[in-house]
Amino acid sequence: MTRKQRRLYIVGGFMLIFASAAALVLMAFEENIVFFYSPSELAQKSEQQPIPPGRRLRIGGLVEEGSVQRDADGVTITFRVTDTVEVLPVRFRGLLPDLFREGQGIVAEGTLAMNGTFVATEVLAKHDETYMPKEVAEALKKAGQWQGDDE
Amino acid sequence: MTAELGHYALVLALSVALVQATIPLLGAWRGDPGWVGLARPAALVQCFLVTVAFGALMYAYVTSDFSVLNVASNSHSAKPLLYKISGVWGNHEGSLLLWLLILVLFGAAVAAFGGNLPAPFRARVLAVQAMIAVGFLTFVLFTSNPFERLLPAPLDGNGLNPLLQDPGLAFHPPFLYLGYVGFSMAFSFAVAALIEGRVDAAWARWVRPWTLAAWCFLTLGIALGSWWAYYELGWGGWWFWDPVENASFMPWLAGTALLHSSIVVEKRDSLKNWTVLLAILTFSLSLLGTFLVRSGVLTSVHAFATDPARGVFILAFLIVVIAGSLTLYAVRAPAMKGGGIFSPVSREGGLVLNNLLLSTACATVLLGTLYPLFLDAVTGDKITVGPPFFNMTFGPLMVPVFIAMAVGPMLPWKRGDLLGAVQRLKFAIAAAVAALLLTLVLAYDGPWLAIPGIALGVWVIAAALEEAAHRLRLFRVPIAESMRRLMRSPRAAWGTTFAHAGAGMVIIGVVASSSWQVEKLQVLRQGESVAVGAYEFKFEGATPVAGPNYGAVRGTFRVSRNGAEVAVMQPESRSYQDPPMETTEAAIRTGWGGDLYAVIGDPTGDGSWSTRFYNKPMIHWIWTGALLMVFGGLFSLSDRRHRVGAPARRGRMAKTVKTAASMAGK
Numbered sequence: 001m002t003r004k005q006r007r008l009y010i011v012g013g014f015m016l017i018f019a020s021a022a023a024l025v026l027m028a029f030e031e032n033i034v035f036f037y038s039p040s041e042l043a044q045k046s047e048q049q050p051i052p053p054g055r056r057l058r059i060g061g062l063v064e065e066g067s068v069q070r071d072a073d074g075v076t077i078t079f080r081v082t083d084t085v086e087v088l089p090v091r092f093r094g095l096l097p098d099l100f101r102e103g104q105g106i107v108a109e110g111t112l113a114m115n116g117t118f119v120a121t122e123v124l125a126k127h128d129e130t131y132m133p134k135e136v137a138e139a140l141k142k143a144g145q146w147q148g149d150d151e
Numbered sequence: 152m153t154a155e156l157g158h159y160a161l162v163l164a165l166s167v168a169l170v171q172a173t174i175p176l177l178g179a180w181r182g183d184p185g186w187v188g189l190a191r192p193a194a195l196v197q198c199f200l201v202t203v204a205f206g207a208l209m210y211a212y213v214t215s216d217f218s219v220l221n222v223a224s225n226s227h228s229a230k231p232l233l234y235k236i237s238g239v240w241g242n243h244e245g246s247l248l249l250w251l252l253i254l255v256l257f258g259a260a261v262a263a264f265g266g267n268l269p270a271p272f273r274a275r276v277l278a279v280q281a282m283i284a285v286g287f288l289t290f291v292l293f294t295s296n297p298f299e300r301l302l303p304a305p306l307d308g309n310g311l312n313p314l315l316q317d318p319g320l321a322f323h324p325p326f327l328y329l330g331y332v333g334f335s336m337a338f339s340f341a342v343a344a345l346i347e348g349r350v351d352a353a354w355a356r357w358v359r360p361w362t363l364a365a366w367c368f369l370t371l372g373i374a375l376g377s378w379w380a381y382y383e384l385g386w387g388g389w390w391f392w393d394p395v396e397n398a399s400f401m402p403w404l405a406g407t408a409l410l411h412s413s414i415v416v417e418k419r420d421s422l423k424n425w426t427v428l429l430a431i432l433t434f435s436l437s438l439l440g441t442f443l444v445r446s447g448v449l450t451s452v453h454a455f456a457t458d459p460a461r462g463v464f465i466l467a468f469l470i471v472v473i474a475g476s477l478t479l480y481a482v483r484a485p486a487m488k489g490g491g492i493f494s495p496v497s498r499e500g501g502l503v504l505n506n507l508l509l510s511t512a513c514a515t516v517l518l519g520t521l522y523p524l525f526l527d528a529v530t531g532d533k534i535t536v537g538p539p540f541f542n543m544t545f546g547p548l549m550v551p552v553f554i555a556m557a558v559g560p561m562l563p564w565k566r567g568d569l570l571g572a573v574q575r576l577k578f579a580i581a582a583a584v585a586a587l588l589l590t591l592v593l594a595y596d597g598p599w600l601a602i603p604g605i606a607l608g609v610w611v612i613a614a615a616l617e618e619a620a621h622r623l624r625l626f627r628v629p630i631a632e633s634m635r636r637l638m639r640s641p642r643a644a645w646g647t648t649f650a651h652a653g654a655g656m657v658i659i660g661v662v663a664s665s666s667w668q669v670e671k672l673q674v675l676r677q678g679e680s681v682a683v684g685a686y687e688f689k690f691e692g693a694t695p696v697a698g699p700n701y702g703a704v705r706g707t708f709r710v711s712r713n714g715a716e717v718a719v720m721q722p723e724s725r726s727y728q729d730p731p732m733e734t735t736e737a738a739i740r741t742g743w744g745g746d747l748y749a750v751i752g753d754p755t756g757d758g759s760w761s762t763r764f765y766n767k768p769m770i771h772w773i774w775t776g777a778l779l780m781v782f783g784g785l786f787s788l789s790d791r792r793h794r795v796g797a798p799a800r801r802g803r804m805a806k807t808v809k810t811a812a813s814m815a816g817k
Binding site: 010025028109 | 385492493494495500503504507508511512514515518519522532533534535536537539540543544547548672673674724732733734735750752753755756759761763
């Protein structure tokens with residue numbers, strides 16, 4: 001085998017692997033990119049073009065004071081997330097993160113149910129008292145309500 | 152006083168690094184032995200100075216000197232000593248100082264133990280190493296000075312994030328950094344070789360031990376980090392494809408590829424260009440990881456810095472290093488001709504396939520990690536690329552790696568016989584088929600992907616063992632003869648066996664724990680119990696307990712199986728005071744079959760508690776496998792070829808002849 005032939009094999013192999021990887025990446029991107037919306041953006045989006053149920057989303061905002069309720073089964077929790085303009089009801093079954101509090105910023109991942117409730121599979125509150133999730137801070141800034149120091 | 156001493160030592164280290172980065176390089180170019188000789192003492196002095204600075208910071212932490220801003224904002228007098236020490240690197244400034252310390256330690260190691268390197272080459276390596284040090288010293292001194300004073304000193308400090316107050320995490324950053332920074336050696340060797348315009352088998356033999364050591368540390372660091380996430384975060388997950396995790400995983404993938412391609416350079420004098428490029432890319436990915444984690448573009452526990460000046464500095468440094476080294480590569484690489492020719496089916500062919508797949512996998516991880524940042528910068532859309540993306544792209548690319556990983560070591564150099572190699576793996580094939588059928592019977596209700604997954608893991612382990620058996624000619628020659636071969640066969644080959652078997656264990660652990668995990672989320676009153684798979688958890692009540700710097704609620708669960716008690720598990724929910732924060736301490740019981748995992752959550756208000764339980768079959772194989780991989784790496788590192796005599800670069804002609812002869816003999 002000559003050097004040229006070897007190079008041909010290597011380049012051929014590389015193209016093959018690279019092409020399959022590119023196909024995988026494109027397929028995965030199509031299905032698995034998760035967009036982040038604030039409650040206002042979500043309301044806006046739903047008006048323009050309803051988000052198909054089952055599509056994974058991330059939402060974020062402040063947990064509205066007095067909105068946290070525990071269902072009779074004890075492990076399902078409902079609360080409302082707000083960016084001070086729009087309000088989004090959220091349902092979550094699971095253990096809330098240690099830093100989940102009313103009035104705190106959170107980010108949740110899940111899907112939008114037909115009745116407009118956001119069914120979260122994961123709720124994140126940053127492990128830091130002073131922390132405001134970046135997306136939430138920006139969403140609040142957009143809503144004109146964020147008083148914190150500018151980064 | 153100590154703080155000023157530390158600061159002063161850093162300034163001195165910067166000036167030494169500036170000299171070390173220039174004079175030896177010029178000396179090697181002009182052929183001036185005096186200038187060349189400067190590299191060695193400079194590296195040692197620089198190492199001494201940075202050690203003094205690091206010691207000064209550690210002293211400030213241990214004595215709780217809150218007049219130092221860094222100590223005041225990250226430590227607290229009531230913290231246990233271990234966490235006062237680990238607090239040194241539990242923050243942005245200190246962790247950079249640790250990065251720097253490890254960098255100069257590696258430099259000093261080359262200076263001290265690199266006696267077998269030709270002096271001009273060593274001078275060039277040390278000069279490149281010093282250039283990296285200059286970048287980081289400037290960064291530390293101008294944007295992240297750990298010795299800044301805070302006057303008047305506060306009475307007590309802010310404390311360390313309680314999540315970081317954990318033995319697993321105390322040692323996670325040092326090992327990770329030893330890995331990250333260890334790849335700087337491969338980088339420096341590659342750049343020095345490009346400057347010199349010469350890459351040969353001797354070069355590969357010098358680079359390999361450094362790369363191998365860095366790889367071992369990085370593997371250990373990643374394993375520690377994932378173990379910590381598993382038991383500390385209370386979600387029972389061990390890998391989240393979080394950008395910060397990816398930042399450490401990408402250099403690992405590239406480093407693994409480098410480890411394998413440098414074998415080809417060493418043994419067959421081929422794939423030189425590619426190996427040099429890979430060495431540059433691996434370290435670039437380490438720097439990118441540092442940038443991603445430290446610049447604050449990602450929000451996570453790891454992101455300490457939010458000062459944009461720091462991010463801009465690291466980004467600029469990153470661009471200089473990557474662009475500079477790649478330009479040098481573009482100019483010099485075409486002149487380097489590859490040696491040995493090989494057929495696609497051969498040991499080299501297998502290693503090339505390994506490299507292609509690993510670097511493609513690394514590229515998909517890179518894409519998934521950077522794409523959200525890119526989209527945010529361009530369109531302002533906020534997206535996340537989560538685990539499903541990586542499972543869909545990374546997973547399928549790893550399957551051929553694991554299939555080929557078993558066959559590769561069975562192939563001879565230059566030209567192999569695929570059918571013959573597969574025939575010699577009949578035991579492994581039988582084991583994999585048996586595993587396939589057994590899993591099918593035991594877990595007929597799926598998930599169906601788990602079945603080939605387990606078989607793949609068994610295939611990798613069995614093939615590693617079978618390859619070792621062939622090496623010993625086990626059962627084909629008398630046992631005494633096999634024993635003799637056991638003593639004589641090279642340790643590097645055994646390293647391969649251990650590391651490959653370890654990878655197989657990781658596969659089985661990952662597949663089994665993610666496929667057959669049982670999760671139970673339940674509100675329990677005292678005396679109530681819940682069934683989790685075959686186990687029954689009975690809640691005996693929750694009591695308050697006090698720790699050294701926290702208060703906690705401790706739940707007690709009696710676990711039984713078929714009526715017989717197997718364990719008492721006591722998870723805690725802790726509240727720390729400084730800084731005020733709550734953490735979950737899961738109770739984990741590891742048995743042969745896997746882990747039981749219990750978490751106690753919040754009281755629901757009417758005397759019951761929310762709880763969460765998991766049964767995770769075989770999950771401990773993940774970390775055992777990772778440790779076995781590290782052990783394999785260390786075992787290979789102890790190979791005498793890496794230590795004695797071998798690295799000496801003999802006369803060019805003599806060496807070529809000798810390599811040819813040794814190849815013919817193999």
